[in-house]
Amino acid sequence: MKQGMANKGEKETSAVDLVLEKDEQWRKTVTELDLTRAEGNKKAKLIGQLMAQGKKEEAQKLIRETGQGKETVKKLEEQLSVLQKERDDLLYQIPNVPDASVPVGTGSDDNVVFKTWGEPSTEEWRLPHWDLAAEKGWIDFDRGSKVTGAGFPFYTGPMARLQRALINFFLDEAAENGYTEIQPPYFVNEDSARGTGQIPDKEDMMYTIPRDGFFAIPTAEVPVTNFHRDEILSMDGLPIYYTAYTPCWRREAGSYGKEVRGLNRLHQFDKVELVKFVHPEKSDEELESLREYAESLLEKLSLPYRTLLMCTGDMGFTQTKKYDLEVWSPGQQRWLEVSSCSNFGSFQARRMQLRYRNEKGKTEMVHTLNGSGLALPRVVASILETHQTEAGEVIIPKVLRPYIGKAQM
């Protein structure tokens, strides 16, 4: 655990020891409490029997004896809930441990380029998507700011149509590849946010609806993975593949500058998500097929990309292994992340009490995975730049034409 945490860049690994210590105390208290309860239960049962037999005096005598037992139970229960909260608070702060195949590293420089596809264009004449979109009147950032705030753009005319085409294309592709389409709620409750690990790790990134105790989803991963929370799945039913289109809301506090220019980073964006529930022994290969599927989408859109195998220090709190797919943005001459394919092992399942029944009839935690397939804004950015002509037109990728009815815009 500690090695894994250290590899993820956690400086402080003492939480592990503290958890063990708290757990030790917690166990002791549980045992004591159970014993005291057993005693009380025995007495209560006896009293019941005596009453039934009409031996009132004997029963009364026993009732008088129950006082201190009750006190003890109450005291132990209080202790136990305190210990449990202390232990669990610590436990929730411990990240998932990286898989052995993940390169050890401290930051983005240590990520490994796993694969590249296509020829990233270095031609200078291409406009960044925000300039082209402004020129054509396709995306209205200013009115978005007026109506809501920065990071909430309007897409207009052909751009709105392109968005819708992409959503449909992604959903149709996923369906053809065995993913069941789901339309989930866009708000979730606190248990769900904790189930997938947004709480406590990424609590600040979510928009909240405090009056009703809801969180606006930062990704469809949250409602879709929680779909099976607190369930025991049958082994025959695995693996389960879901896909869902949803808007995603992220506060993205403290992000400014060219990094967030145009469609690079928004507070609201559209995404088609892929979620898998699988047998623990299959999650490694399931991650690879998830990655390959996401890659196939970029290939069908003729967008050059590269796949990174994220190193331990750059992969995040909840994952055991993660690939990032980055599409090339020729207008910006940089790579943009459009998909993140992750294996969570049993991390989310443990939080969600999500199990399956194995060959022997025992319950075991399932493994969960998810990936974007894909996130729209940066794909749109790359389409506008990659398929841009010198005349300022955009050639629509063949696979999208049935959805748009045009070859260019």
Next chain:
RNA sequence: GGAGAGGUGCCGGAGCGGUCGAACGGGCUCGCCUGGAAAGCGAGUGUGCCGUGAAAACGGUACCGAGGGUUCUAAUCCCUCCCUCUCCGCCA
């Protein structure tokens, strides 16, 4: 939003202060029966946690929507919340 009814195991559905982890029916699993099947018969059939154990298993404890409370004892009584259903209102 208003009024009423209700939330029990895989499902249906009893229980409404003690012997209830929970009757009964259905489902499912195993066995018997059969040439095979149906019917019939018999047995079994929850989860979390703690402890013992290599394991199988066993012991304890908790769980009858969630959380509090009353009581020697709560699925059963009280309070708060959530959810479902019916009627009215409103409404895409």
